[in-house]
Amino acid sequence: MIDNSSSEMPSHDVLLVGGGGAGLRAAIAVSEVDPNLSVAVVSKVYPMRSHTVSAEGGAAAVIKEGDSLEEHAYDTISGGDWMCDQDAVELFVNEAPGEMLQLEHWGCPWSREPDGRVAVRPFGGMKKERTWFAADKTGFHMLHALFQTSLKYRSITRYDEWFVTRLLVEDGRVQGVVAIELMTGRIQAITAKSVIICTGGCGKVFPFTTNANIKNGDGMALAYRAGVPLKDMEFVQYHPTGLPFTGILITEASRAEGGFLINKDGYRYLQDYDLGTPQPKPVLRSMELGPRDRLSQAFMKELDKGRTLEGPYGPYVHLDLTHLGKKIIDTKLPFVRELCLKYENIDPVSQLIPVRPVVHYMMGGVHTDIQGATPLAGLFAAGEVACVSINGANRLGSNSLTELLVFGARAGRAAAEYALQNKPVSAGIEAQAADEKKRLEREFLHKRSGTEPIAVLRGEMQSTMEKSAGIYRTGALLEEAQADIAELKERFRQVAIQDHSHTFNTELMAALELSYMLDVAEAVVECALQRTESRGAHQRTDFPRRDDERFLAHSLVSHRTGDRPEVEYLPVTITRWPPGERVYGRPAAKTPPG
Amino acid sequence: MAETITIEVARYRPEQEGEPTLQSYEVPFSKDWVVLDALNYIKDHVDGSLSFRWSCRMGVCGSCGMTVNGEPKLTCATFLSHYLPGPIRVEPLQNFPVVRDLIIEMTDFLEKLQSVKPWIVREDDPAPAKGEFLQTPEQLDNYKQFSMCINCMICYAACPVYGLDPQFAGPAAIALAQRYNLDSRDQGEQERMDVLSQHEGIWGCTFVGECTEVCPKNVDPAGAIQQYKLAATKEWFKSFLMPWSKP
Numbered sequence: 001m002i003d004n005s006s007s008e009m010p011s012h013d014v015l016l017v018g019g020g021g022a023g024l025r026a027a028i029a030v031s032e033v034d035p036n037l038s039v040a041v042v043s044k045v046y047p048m049r050s051h052t053v054s055a056e057g058g059a060a061a062v063i064k065e066g067d068s069l070e071e072h073a074y075d076t077i078s079g080g081d082w083m084c085d086q087d088a089v090e091l092f093v094n095e096a097p098g099e100m101l102q103l104e105h106w107g108c109p110w111s112r113e114p115d116g117r118v119a120v121r122p123f124g125g126m127k128k129e130r131t132w133f134a135a136d137k138t139g140f141h142m143l144h145a146l147f148q149t150s151l152k153y154r155s156i157t158r159y160d161e162w163f164v165t166r167l168l169v170e171d172g173r174v175q176g177v178v179a180i181e182l183m184t185g186r187i188q189a190i191t192a193k194s195v196i197i198c199t200g201g202c203g204k205v206f207p208f209t210t211n212a213n214i215k216n217g218d219g220m221a222l223a224y225r226a227g228v229p230l231k232d233m234e235f236v237q238y239h240p241t242g243l244p245f246t247g248i249l250i251t252e253a254s255r256a257e258g259g260f261l262i263n264k265d266g267y268r269y270l271q272d273y274d275l276g277t278p279q280p281k282p283v284l285r286s287m288e289l290g291p292r293d294r295l296s297q298a299f300m301k302e303l304d305k306g307r308t309l310e311g312p313y314g315p316y317v318h319l320d321l322t323h324l325g326k327k328i329i330d331t332k333l334p335f336v337r338e339l340c341l342k343y344e345n346i347d348p349v350s351q352l353i354p355v356r357p358v359v360h361y362m363m364g365g366v367h368t369d370i371q372g373a374t375p376l377a378g379l380f381a382a383g384e385v386a387c388v389s390i391n392g393a394n395r396l397g398s399n400s401l402t403e404l405l406v407f408g409a410r411a412g413r414a415a416a417e418y419a420l421q422n423k424p425v426s427a428g429i430e431a432q433a434a435d436e437k438k439r440l441e442r443e444f445l446h447k448r449s450g451t452e453p454i455a456v457l458r459g460e461m462q463s464t465m466e467k468s469a470g471i472y473r474t475g476a477l478l479e480e481a482q483a484d485i486a487e488l489k490e491r492f493r494q495v496a497i498q499d500h501s502h503t504f505n506t507e508l509m510a511a512l513e514l515s516y517m518l519d520v521a522e523a524v525v526e527c528a529l530q531r532t533e534s535r536g537a538h539q540r541t542d543f544p545r546r547d548d549e550r551f552l553a554h555s556l557v558s559h560r561t562g563d564r565p566e567v568e569y570l571p572v573t574i575t576r577w578p579p580g581e582r583v584y585g586r587p588a589a590k591t592p593p594g
Numbered sequence: 595m596a597e598t599i600t601i602e603v604a605r606y607r608p609e610q611e612g613e614p615t616l617q618s619y620e621v622p623f624s625k626d627w628v629v630l631d632a633l634n635y636i637k638d639h640v641d642g643s644l645s646f647r648w649s650c651r652m653g654v655c656g657s658c659g660m661t662v663n664g665e666p667k668l669t670c671a672t673f674l675s676h677y678l679p680g681p682i683r684v685e686p687l688q689n690f691p692v693v694r695d696l697i698i699e700m701t702d703f704l705e706k707l708q709s710v711k712p713w714i715v716r717e718d719d720p721a722p723a724k725g726e727f728l729q730t731p732e733q734l735d736n737y738k739q740f741s742m743c744i745n746c747m748i749c750y751a752a753c754p755v756y757g758l759d760p761q762f763a764g765p766a767a768i769a770l771a772q773r774y775n776l777d778s779r780d781q782g783e784q785e786r787m788d789v790l791s792q793h794e795g796i797w798g799c800t801f802v803g804e805c806t807e808v809c810p811k812n813v814d815p816a817g818a819i820q821q822y823k824l825a826a827t828k829e830w831f832k833s834f835l836m837p838w839s840k841p
Contacts, residue, residue, distance in 0.1 A: 045647075045649060045655075048656065049650075051655075054652060098722060098723060101725065102722040105727065106714060111734070112734055114731060115728070116730045140654055148712040212651070248651075454642065455639065498642040499643035499645075501607055501643070504694045504697050
């Protein structure tokens with residue numbers, strides 16, 4: 001039932017869009033700055049459904065003797081092909097152990113050593129063992145520990161299953177959101193002195209992804225439409241090991257525990273791609289423990305050579321865990337076994353797992369500084385939706401869960417400080433909210449003339465993105481994609497909505513999510529087209545070399561109504577690690593500083 | 595092999611109809627498809643108004659619990675091939691108010707979860723910078739299985755006590771209370787005991803064990819409830835025999 005008496009707007013000090021790992025960590029951080037600050041967590045799903053729940057392998061933080069912050073920083077920066085801002089990386093590795101220990105104190109069931117200390121495992125691109133884990137359900141346990149801990153803070157108000165459609169911006173600062181309460185269909189403005197976007201990634205822009213159904217780039221599009229630039233959107237991470245058809249992730253931890261990637265001849269093909277020589281046991285920063293971009297690219301080259309296998313859902317290779325034995329698999333990788341048994345009818349104890357690269361993570365996102373602040377006053381962002389940037393051109397596995405904590409906490413503290421300045425809500429906000437309600441009714445709820453089915457438009461967008469903005473890209477294909485996305489955006493104006501009811505209207509939500517994804521797709525394609533070099537996860541076959549001269553810089557893409565988006569560049573911050581060669585599986589020519 | 599299969603779906607649109615009805619859809623059959631894939635096929639290609647919750651499609655977010663041929667199931671982990679030749683009937687989870695179609699109202703659980711204090715309670719509050727609380731793998735194993743709950747509500751749908759007495763805290767909330775009680779880092783057992791002892795419903799649980807039976811994550815809520823009852827009985831005897839010993 002739509003509430004027509006829009007007079008009362010709920011009001012909070014800090015409002016979070018999204019209630020996953022970053023959002024909940026931020027909410028707690030606000031409460032810890034000042035328990036009198038009222039915090040709203042607005043999420044389109046119950047927080048424990050958030051996609052953090054699907055993360056498997058672990059979270060990186062230096063904790064063991066023999067490891068160092070410098071090494072974690074160097075692994076991250078070289079893994080990111082020197083696109084990371086090094087000041088951000090330095091504070092990230094510095095604050096990571098404290099945040100992980102805090103989560104331990106909040107009850108996260110980290111796997112342990114026999115003496116009771118936290119255990120760590122190896123991970124791709126990391127030179128030392130520093131990945132904390134809770135078996136292979138790390139994200140699940142982190143999310144539930146954060147959610148359950150958040151329940152003790154009385155200052156946190158949850159808006160569960162509220163879908164945000166717009167940021168309210170007036171007098172040059174963000175002052176709240178408009179959201180639909182799904183249960184009732186009520187369209188409501190909620191005001192706040194500061195807003196933190198924590199909505200995660202946008203994997204569903206592509207057809208084959210590990211991402212959950214809810215990952216539609218909502219927060220990226222909300223910021224983009226409000227005039228905030230998106231940063232480094234061309235860098236899309238393919239994870240090398242997803243199950244065909246479902247795209248279910250088989251964690252990198254399965255390789256860290258000693259799994260092999262083999263082609264149709266049973267050959268450990270990574271040795272042909274400058275990733276080292278095969279050893280029976282896993283070697284750090286080598287072979288199967290190389291970085292994700294290089295492993296996914298190696299798969300494509302195997303495909304070109306005709307050395308992959310062919311199945312009903314396309315080409316694949318094998319992940320072999322059989323030599324690990326049942327005991328290791330059941331203690332370290334129980335979820336991998338469960339997923340394989342349940343979804344592929346395969347037992348990894350005795351059988352090979354079919355895998356192929358799958359869209360997994362956005363290195364890019366809403367442009368923020370190291371406090372999580374965006375260029376729009378009062379607006380902050382943290383987690384996958386944001387680009388600080390610590391992930392550069394290729395994120396290392398197990399850095400993203402830690403990133404949620406470090407930058408969720410930072411954004412929470414900064415947004416709390418901003419809210420304490422106590423600026424009043426501008427007079428124009430109510431009218432703006434009323435306009436947004438009218439827009440939703442006119443363009444979606446009351447519209448009966450639409451002819452373009454949501455699923456058709458979404459499917460065409462996804463295949464366009466896979467064809468043009470996949471693991472290898474060319475200028476010609478990206479130009480085609482640019483025209484295709486523009487056409488899809490035009491056709492979206494005639495989107496067909498069959499469901500006109502107010503109660504839990506999931507079709508309306510799907511249409512709004514598609515409009516977000518089209519904006520994100522436009523940004524990805526534009527940035528990929530303009531970056532005429534190859535770096536990390538962005539590989540242009542027409543420009544195969546890294547070009548530090550022109551492109552040691554972040555792309556910042558801004559929305560231009562009725563026109564192509566505009567791309568500008570911002571130099572990468574270099575502190576102690578000058579750009580060098582990315583070396584895996586062999587000694588570096590020169591020892592990195594540290 | 596069958597080329598299509600019939601899915602009978604419970605429809606309920608409160609703005610249109612007074613009570614739920616069943617609607618049949620023919621969907622393509624694939625051995626790789628789960629019930630959720632069939633529902634998505636219907637939503638994308640036949641009837642965009644069909645409403646249900648789902649997200650991860652890998653059995654960990656807990657969104658897509660529904661009643662499939664009379665049993666509560668995660669629809670992302672329930673294969674069409676299991677029900678050949680069909681039809682397959684899909685309804686909302688039992689024991690909950692229905693919002694619309696396959697969507698149930700679960701705020702009651704969220705309130706109950708919060709009431710059992712599912713967080714680490716400690717008298718001291720050592721700074722994290724001083725290092726982790728030590729916890730051996732054996733101590734972790736004491737509570738680990740209770741920490742695997744994904745809040746999918748399948749145990750509530752199967753629980754005969756919750757069906758009769760909505761005041762009952764219910765299987766998942768009690769399992770999660772026990773998850774913290776058994777955690778070597780926690781000191782809040784007494785506080786949670788005080789909360790749960792206000793819930794008469796717990797004594798109505800006669801160890802039917804339906805909750806444990808249906809749990810898709812192999813959590814044993816029935817075991818947690820029995821452990822609680824044993825502890826509460828001991829507590830009662832202690833307060834009866836040694837009233838001075840109660841903290």
